[in-house]
Amino acid sequence: MAIGVVVFPGSNCDRDVRWASEGCLGIPTRFLWHETRDLSGLDAIVLPGGFSYGDYLRCGAIARFAPVLESLIEFIDQGRKVLGICNGFQVLTELGILPGALTRNQDLNFICKSVQLNVVSGRTSWIKGHQSGDLISLPIAHGEGRYQCSNETLQMLQDEDSIVLRYKNNPNGSVGDIAGITNTAGNVLGLMPHPERACDPIIGGIDGRGILQALLD
Amino acid sequence: MPKFQARVLISLRSSVLDPAGEAARAAANRLGVKGIEKLRIGKSVDLSIEAPTESEARSRLELLSDRLLANPVIENWSLDIQPSNTSKEG
Secondary structure (H helix, E strand, C coil), X not given: CCEEXXXXXXXXXXXXXXHHHHHHCCCCEEEEECCCCCCCCCCEEEECCECHHHHCCCCCCCHHHCHHHHHHXXXXXXXXXXXEECHHHHHHHHHCCCCCEEECCCCCCCEEEXXXXXXXXXXXXXXXXXXXXXXXXXXXXXXXXXXXXCHHHHHHHHHCCCEEXXXXXXXXXXXXXXXXXXXXCCCEEEECCCHHHCCEHHHCECCCHHHHHHHHC | CCEEEEEEEEEECCCCCCHHHHHHHHHHXXXXXXXXXXXXXXXXXXXXXXXXXXXXXXXXXXXXXXXXXXXXXXXEEEEEEEECCXXXXX
């Protein structure tokens, strides 16, 4: 069992993910340069946080055309798990794999702090060890994390139980307090908070462990 | 091959909050410019393109605008295109 972490030019949480997955959780982890198309031997893939391709044009807009993502679409179609964290979530929305878009925070600040999140959906096994109704704490670090979608999309997300995490105190103006959503099939999760930064008690909490462990479920 | 000059204007959909526009509007007030009721910030992209016909150029740029330059989930775009007249000026 192994996971891959995509490395775009400008990714800066790729090594954090590996530190958490391999160092804290013992999951064999391989880096995937954005130009590769070879995803063989991998059970799940993480799109990490950062500023892929400098976030030029829009966050995730240029990363969307990376060769590795062509293979990623097949990987997703096969029902395998993909986790997009922060910039990775932005890339997944630009690709159209997850609905909506992430835009400038309501108050224009870059927000870097721990936030409380309500676990909303119990439909998928993404938040291992937690059930719908639980409260967890994870760090956020973003300037463009305001989730935006049409009323119809919001209704669809609610109807199919695809909203996984909502902010307890909405920090950025996201529609519906949304912090993380899955696709309809449930094998792709995108979220703005950073679970990889909450895997070791010495740095403030371990509520992120369940999400990384869920990659191999 | 004919050349064309084009400009794509990208704006946030009216339903999407534009906090940067709101901040600029507040600054306009502090500058003493009164009466600004609405200020929304977009992007302008200037392009030149070679294509056999204007309609072919337009259709390529429409694809580009819709798939790359703008994100239709949150943005609208408009395209202005005209034949390039650089040859007259060398």
